[in-house]
Amino acid sequence: MSRKLWLIIIVAAVVLFISSGINTIPTIDERVKGSWAEVQNQYQRRADLIPNLVETVKGYANFEQKTLTDVVEARANATKVTLSPEMLSDPEAMKKFEAAQGQLSSALSRLLVTIEKYPDLKANQNFLALQSQLEGTENRIVIARKDYIETVQGYNITVRTFPGMIWAMIYGAQPKQTFTATEGADKPPAVKF
Secondary structure, X not given: OOHHHHHHHHHHHHHHHHHHHOOHHHHHHHHHHHHXXXXXXXXXXXXXXXXXXXXXXXXXXXXXXXXXXXXXXXXXXXXXXOOOHHHOOOHHHHHHXXXXXXXXXXXXXXXXXXXXXXXXXXXXXXXXXHHHHHHHHHHHHHHHHHHHHHHHHHHHHHHXXXXXXXXXXXXXXXXXXXXXXXXXXXXXXXXXX
């Protein structure tokens, strides 16, 4: 073959290679950002429900104030810790975000356990509606986190394998952080009667 034909073949191969994956990293990165936005949306939904839940519970005078205070403080701390899409590659930022959300989950769990002592409150229609919405939101959080984890996994595989790693170098793409089990998740909770 002539030199000109080889040059055309090489140029065509390079163009084909470049055009075949040039949008892969930005496309998957946008999926990760969208998935993260849904996680934040569900956490915000939970945070928005908490003031109404606390106000409903406050109506029962002999309810443990420390439990309510813990929930309010945990909500305030959780809303202070934000994680923008640009910070998703930062393991420390992800740990802080997870810790704040975990504290809120823990405070809410303690609140719901304490409520078992108050049959009148458990029969209150406003409380029942809020509790149902909160439970639904917790389920949505689990689903949103699962979707985020799967999206990040696909992104990380792409930026760590060939030919995606070439595009990752060009774009400066770094692997994203995902959720990890919270502290104590390896042990079942102690139940005392």
